[in-house]
Amino acid sequence: MELKIALLGFGVVGQGLAEILEEKSKALHSDTGFQAKIVAISDMMKGSLYHPDGLNIVEALRAVKETGRLDAYPEEPGLTRGWDSFKTIQETNADTIVELTFTDVKTGQPAIDHCRAAFKCKKNVVMSNKGPVALAYQELSELARINGVRWGYEGTVMSGTPALRMPITALSGNRINEIKGILNGTTNYMLTRMEEGMSYADALAEAQGLGYAEADPTSDVEGYDAQYKITILSNIVMNVPLEREDVACEGISKLTREDMERAKQEGKRWKLIARCWRDGEEVIAKVGPEAIPLSDPLAGVGGALNAVTYDCDLAGPITLMGAGAGRKETGFSILIDLINIHRNQL
Amino acid sequence: MELKIALLGFGVVGQGLAEILEEKSKALHSDTGFQAKIVAISDMMKGSLYHPDGLNIVEALRAVKETGRLDAYPEEPGLTRGWDSFKTIQETNADTIVELTFTDVKTGQPAIDHCRAAFKCKKNVVMSNKGPVALAYQELSELARINGVRWGYEGTVMSGTPALRMPITALSGNRINEIKGILNGTTNYMLTRMEEGMSYADALAEAQGLGYAEADPTSDVEGYDAQYKITILSNIVMNVPLEREDVACEGISKLTREDMERAKQEGKRWKLIARCWRDGEEVIAKVGPEAIPLSDPLAGVGGALNAVTYDCDLAGPITLMGAGAGRKETGFSILIDLINIHRNQL
Numbered sequence: 070m071e072l073k074i075a076l077l078g079f080g081v082v083g084q085g086l087a088e089i090l091e092e093k094s095k096a097l098h099s100d101t102g103f104q105a106k107i108v109a110i111s112d113m114m115k116g117s118l119y120h121p122d123g124l125n126i127v128e129a130l131r132a133v134k135e136t137g138r139l140d141a142y143p144e145e146p147g148l149t150r151g152w153d154s155f156k157t158i159q160e161t162n163a164d165t166i167v168e169l170t171f172t173d174v175k176t177g178q179p180a181i182d183h184c185r186a187a188f189k190c191k192k193n194v195v196m197s198n199k200g201p202v203a204l205a206y207q208e209l210s211e212l213a214r215i216n217g218v219r220w221g222y223e224g225t226v227m228s229g230t231p232a233l234r235m236p237i238t239a240l241s242g243n244r245i246n247e248i249k250g251i252l253n254g255t256t257n258y259m260l261t262r263m264e265e266g267m268s269y270a271d272a273l274a275e276a277q278g279l280g281y282a283e284a285d286p287t288s289d290v291e292g293y294d295a296q297y298k299i300t301i302l303s304n305i306v307m308n309v310p311l312e313r314e315d316v317a318c319e320g321i322s323k324l325t326r327e328d329m330e331r332a333k334q335e336g337k338r339w340k341l342i343a344r345c346w347r348d349g350e351e352v353i354a355k356v357g358p359e360a361i362p363l364s365d366p367l368a369g370v371g372g373a374l375n376a377v378t379y380d381c382d383l384a385g386p387i388t389l390m391g392a393g394a395g396r397k398e399t400g401f402s403i404l405i406d407l408i409n410i411h412r413n414q415l
Numbered sequence: 416m417e418l419k420i421a422l423l424g425f426g427v428v429g430q431g432l433a434e435i436l437e438e439k440s441k442a443l444h445s446d447t448g449f450q451a452k453i454v455a456i457s458d459m460m461k462g463s464l465y466h467p468d469g470l471n472i473v474e475a476l477r478a479v480k481e482t483g484r485l486d487a488y489p490e491e492p493g494l495t496r497g498w499d500s501f502k503t504i505q506e507t508n509a510d511t512i513v514e515l516t517f518t519d520v521k522t523g524q525p526a527i528d529h530c531r532a533a534f535k536c537k538k539n540v541v542m543s544n545k546g547p548v549a550l551a552y553q554e555l556s557e558l559a560r561i562n563g564v565r566w567g568y569e570g571t572v573m574s575g576t577p578a579l580r581m582p583i584t585a586l587s588g589n590r591i592n593e594i595k596g597i598l599n600g601t602t603n604y605m606l607t608r609m610e611e612g613m614s615y616a617d618a619l620a621e622a623q624g625l626g627y628a629e630a631d632p633t634s635d636v637e638g639y640d641a642q643y644k645i646t647i648l649s650n651i652v653m654n655v656p657l658e659r660e661d662v663a664c665e666g667i668s669k670l671t672r673e674d675m676e677r678a679k680q681e682g683k684r685w686k687l688i689a690r691c692w693r694d695g696e697e698v699i700a701k702v703g704p705e706a707i708p709l710s711d712p713l714a715g716v717g718g719a720l721n722a723v724t725y726d727c728d729l730a731g732p733i734t735l736m737g738a739g740a741g742r743k744e745t746g747f748s749i750l751i752d753l754i755n756i757h758r759n760q761l
Contacts, residue, residue: 089729093588100654101587223585229730231585238584238760239569239577241447242439242750308446366736369715383435383747384575384737390712391733401729404588414584414760 072411073123075109075161077154077183078169079139082197083110084130085400086167091126103411105165111157113170115139119149121162154179158186165410167403168196174288174297177204184220188212195406197224197399203297203313206304221406222305226252226298227375229401230391236306236379238415243381245307249344250377251370252298254393255281255289256321256341258373260358263329264338269322281373281394291320292341292356299343299354306379307345309352316345319357332360338368366390418757419469421455421507423500423529424515425485428543429456430476431746432513437472449757451511457503459516461485465495467508500525504532511756513749514542520634520643523550530566534558541752543570543745549643549659552650567752568651572598572644573721575747576737582652582725584761589727591653595690596723597716598644600739601627601635602667602687604719606704609675610684615668627719627740637666638687638702645689645700652725653691655698662691665703678706684714712736 074090076083090097090105097103106123116139118124124142132141139150158166166187172180177200184201187194188209196202201209202222213220226232227250236245251257258281259272267275273290276282288294296318303311321341332339337360345354361368366388370376375393380386392398409415420436422429436443436451443449452469462485464470470488478487485496504512512533518526523546530547533540534555542548547555548568559566572578573596582591597603604627605618613621619636622628634640642664649657667687678685683706691700707714712734716722721739726732738744755761 096590097588103588229727230733231581234585235577235581235735238755239580239751242443242449242747242754244442364717366715366720369712371710374712381575381747383743383750385741385744387576387735387737389581389733389735392731395731397729398731401588401727404729405585408588409584 072105072165072407073108073163074105074165074167074407075111075157075163076107076167076169077111077157078171079110079112079115079133080169081396082399082403083167083169084133085396086403087126087130089400089404097408101408101412103408105407105411108163109152109157109161110139111152111154112139117150117152117157118142119152119157119161120145120147122147154183155186158183158192159190163192165193165195165407168194168198172198172200174200177201181205181209184209185212188216188218191216191218193219193221193410195221195403195410197222197228197402199225199297199301202304203300206301207310219410221410223406224399224402226301227377227391227393228395229398229405230375230389230393231405232302232377232389233305234405234415235389240379240381240384240387243383245379245381247344247346247380248299248302248306248377249342249367251340251367251375252295252343252377252393253289253341254373254375255286257370257375260321260339260341261371263324263326264333268326269324290322292318295341295343295356299345299356302377303345303352303354307347307352311345311352311354315354317355317357321358324358335360337362340367340370342367418451418511418753419454419509420451420511420513420753421457421503421509422453422513422515423457423503424517425456425458425461425479426515427742428745428749429513429515430479431742432749433472433476435746435750443754447754447758449754451753451757454509455498455503455507456485457498457500458485463496463498463503464488465498465503465507466491466493468493500529501532504529504538505536509538511539511541511753514540514544518544518546520546523547527551527555530555531558534562534564537562537564539565539567539756541567541749541756543568543574543748545571545643545647548650549646552647553656565756567756569752570745570748572647573723573737573739574741575744575751576721576735576739577751578648578723578735579651580751580761581735586725586727586730586733589729591725591727593690593692593726594645594648594652594723595688595713597686597713597721598641598689598723598739599635599687600719600721601632603716603721606667606685606687607717609670609672610679614672615670636668638664641687641689641702645691645702648723649691649698649700653693653698657691657698657700661700663701663703667704670704681706682709683707684709686713688713
């Protein structure tokens with residue numbers, strides 16, 4: 070059955086996803102049976118479109134590229150314009166909401182309310198916003214469950230690198246005793262450059278120039294981004310509820326060139342490590358810089374790459390490495406959730 | 416529904432799996448809903464048992480540990496002894512055959528015939544033998560499909576590290592343009608030691624002493640083991656049929672200490688790399704030693720560890736690292752296939 074998708078937010082990731090769905094439509098169908106059409110797009114700034122038979126994606130992308138808004142999308146019978154996000158969730162014929170709004174990671178809004186509204190209407194939600202998963206996992210996963218719909222969030226940790234789906238589908242049956250990872254590409258890029266001799270300030274400026282770090286880099290360099298992600302890993306992979314506030318968090322801003330030099334002499338390398346581990350029935354988690362030995366697979370993770378190691382009682386330590394951000398990569402993280410909703414797989 | 420399992424072969428992996436199923440029974444049921452009982456064990460050397468209501472695993476393990484045979488298993492009403500592998504496949508009430516016999520990797524026998532017999536009786540098969548998957552994938556996967564049963568073979572590449580299931584469940588939707596990996600732990604261990612200054616002969620002797628290499632190390636050091644595995648990856652992950660004979664293959668036995676030294680000076684490291692890549696509609700594959708730059712995630716894979724990189728058009732390069740052998744690890748590779756058969760997931 071063809072999925073009917075409503076996109077909330079039509080920025081970089083939303084447009085990227087629309088392009089992927091358009092360009093890969095035939096290959097996706099022949100390889101996995103996947104079929105989807107976008108019936109609605111609602112964006113606070115760019116405007117909003119709904120057609121129950123599906124929108125013309127090429128025209129929607131062109132309108133936004135040429136004018137910055139969806140108003141230039143051609144008129145046609147059955148087209149409705151101007152519905153806000155909640156009306157789009159509640160009154161379109163979409164069965165699956167792709168939530169890509171600008172969400173405040175500290176409150177998780179408006180994404181949390183979008184999830185609540187969608188689940189109550191028995192519609193699936195897929196998103197890459199960390200907030201709702203880190204802040205409201207118990208409530209929202211239960212709400213999805215009782216309404217018989219799916220909630221996809223692969224992209225919230227390591228974008229399209231399957232840090233959440235891989236352990237659930239392929240490591241199930243293990244007791245995972247610890248998860249540790251390099252979950253923030255910006256700081257890993259900076260640490261790689263600092264190891265090469267650059268100062269913290271220069272490394273930060275370079276990361277900002279490359280678009281890795283934002284103008285206000287606090288969330289990355291103080292470890293808060295990694296703190297959200299390890300909270301999500303604990304909730305989903307270890308299946309133990311953890312609050313973000315319970316995760317001790319230290320960033321990389323105090324690391325000096327002398328620290329880097331000393332680690333090198335000891336055959337070690339500084340990484341911003343997020344980890345959670347079992348302590349009886351509980352899980353404890355923390356984020357902070359650690360000088361790890363070069364023999365650790367995480368030590369070889371350079372530049373903006375991310376990686377995570379799952380310490381399994383049967384399969385041993387299993388490490389997954391890949392991109393942690395990016396337009397296509399995050400687009401894929403949404404796609405893989407859609408594919409697995411479509412084929413009714415985890 | 417509880418799986419009813421027949422074990423063909425009760426050696427290291429079979430006993431390991433039986434122990435895991437016994438010890439983890441409660442946790443598996445509460446975590447994933449998984450339930451299984453072993454109704455039959457048939458081993459050419461150790462004898463054979465069948466009870467339609469399930470065998471007492473603790474007693475079976477004890478009998479083999481104390482006497483080397485299953486004859487010491489206590490008599491009880493309904494117990495049948497002495498059935499060979501085919502009779503066990505065809506006449507027991509098992510719905511799932513775990514194939515762990517000593518199989519000749521060059522012919523894939525007797526495992527291929529066991530698969531044929533099982534699929535024709537509409538029984539699932541799970542195995543870690545490479546032969547049948549490398550040599551008869553097209554025939555056997557089709558036979559399983561038309562009989563509506565499952566064929567599990569996660570353990571054929573990298574044992575319990577999910578080199579086959581991860582890309583299928585979590586990277587689907589990507590075009591994977593290349594797969595390259597370190598798929599043989601013995602040679603990777605030897606190369607790690609040679610890089611530290613050891614001669615080829617000493618590294619081989621040490622690997623044999625540690626149980627990594629067999630008395631006749633040809634299959635490992637000449638690359639044949641990796642050749643089978645890249646053939647399997649091509650067939651299953653790239654979905655393009657490839658014959659093992661089509662894979663060019665060179666081992667590590669010609670590498671000298673001078674080669675190691677030169678690579679080090681160039682900031683590189685020798686690895687036995689198995690790779691397959693798309694060339695139009697075809698896939699080309701080869702196995703051979705390559706001096707790879709230290710920045711490649713595969714360069715950081717030391718000792719007996721295995722790793723594989725999938726080069727994805729959307730998600731970018733994704734690398735998976737973990738054990739490639741071991742009693743518990745291979746036992747887990749069987750378990751994860753059983754769990755996913757039970758929960759009707761890929």
